[in-house]
């Protein structure tokens with residue numbers, strides 16, 4: 001197999017090179033406050049080797065460079081009680097809360113870590129709403145790489161603490177994720193290291209594609225009919241499409257599933273662009289911190305995929321997210337963080353239009369333990385304490 005970069009806008013090909021981030025031609029069109037121009041995708045060419053691990057064969061870095069950690073596979077859940085309640089017999093949840101650091105971001109971090117190792121780069125720099133940072137910190141720790149993080153000061157404490165536990169250098173940014181994104185680019189430009197910012201580093205979308213390969217494998221070698229994806233920057237969305245596109249390219253599936261991006265009402269730049277055809281700027285606010293972004297960095301790529309393959313975008317309110325989170329916990333035993341539950345809220349919104357036997361997969365992208373303060377909004381904590389059983393009866 002041969003791997004090259006291809007620009008998602010102009011189609012130019014480039015050799016894989018850690019110094020290359022976005023397409024040198026298209027990035028000249030970059031304007032302030034708009035998604036990244038010239039996002040590069042990895043193209044796999046040649047014959048799929050037989051008898052080898054499917055996921056590893058489709059990844060552009062050989063296995064010996066990966067950190068000594070279990071390879072992420074996610075877990076496909078078949079939520080029996082919820083299936084019955086909704087009348088959806090082939091409903092699944094892809095749980096990525098079980099990954100080494102508890103979120104979907106491990107899929108990207110593993111590949112970025114391996115790519116850096118392959119090229120002898122020992123420092124990785126990034127901005128994050130929280131999960132990408134704590135993920136890279138943990139995976140960098142396993143690999144023996146130095147990780148420098150830029151996180152908004154408002155990130156849920158568990159994510160900051162997790163990153164510090166792993167030994168990352170943490171800069172708390174006096175502003176939002178978008179500000180952290182720019183600061184981290186500035187830092188890596190001056191200080192060096194590999195920048196792992198989402199979409200900026202082509203290995204992020206490429207690593208995230210493994211979720212589609214894992215869904216394909218865990219469904220016994222088929223693609224689902226529909227996939228629901230919580231969406232902020234649109235890098236997971238792009239990765240989901242990329243994985244199925246690879247499977248199509250190598251003749252393993254016949255059609256692209258219908259993919260639905262789910263956004264929070266208060267952070268729905270991709271939704272607006274999907275409606276109008278162009279990106280505008282609006283400050284975002286939502287309880288689902290992991291999908292709270294003003295400028296969806298992978299916006300152009302994500303929008304193009306949605307248009308090319310007939311995908312769609314739905315929005316859910318914060319209340320619907322909080323409700324969906326509690327419902328998933330109590331109905332399926334899966335405690336996912338608010339952004340993780342956004343996909344679930346999207347499914348609930350669309351449940352009426354899904355046929356009984358259609359196979360639908362909802363991505364649950366992070367463990368609920370990462371943000372308990374928001375989860376508390378969906379339940380009620382007992383007010384008083386007790387010291388004997390009589391008090392319960394009385």
Ligand SMILES: *Cc1c(COP(=O)(O)O)cnc(C)c1O
Pocket residue numbers: 103104105131132198230231232233234235236237290291337339340365366
């Ligand atoms: C990052 C993240 C998302 C959204 O991914 P994007 O690539 O930003 O669209 C969703 N859920 C969780 C838990 C995340 O950490």
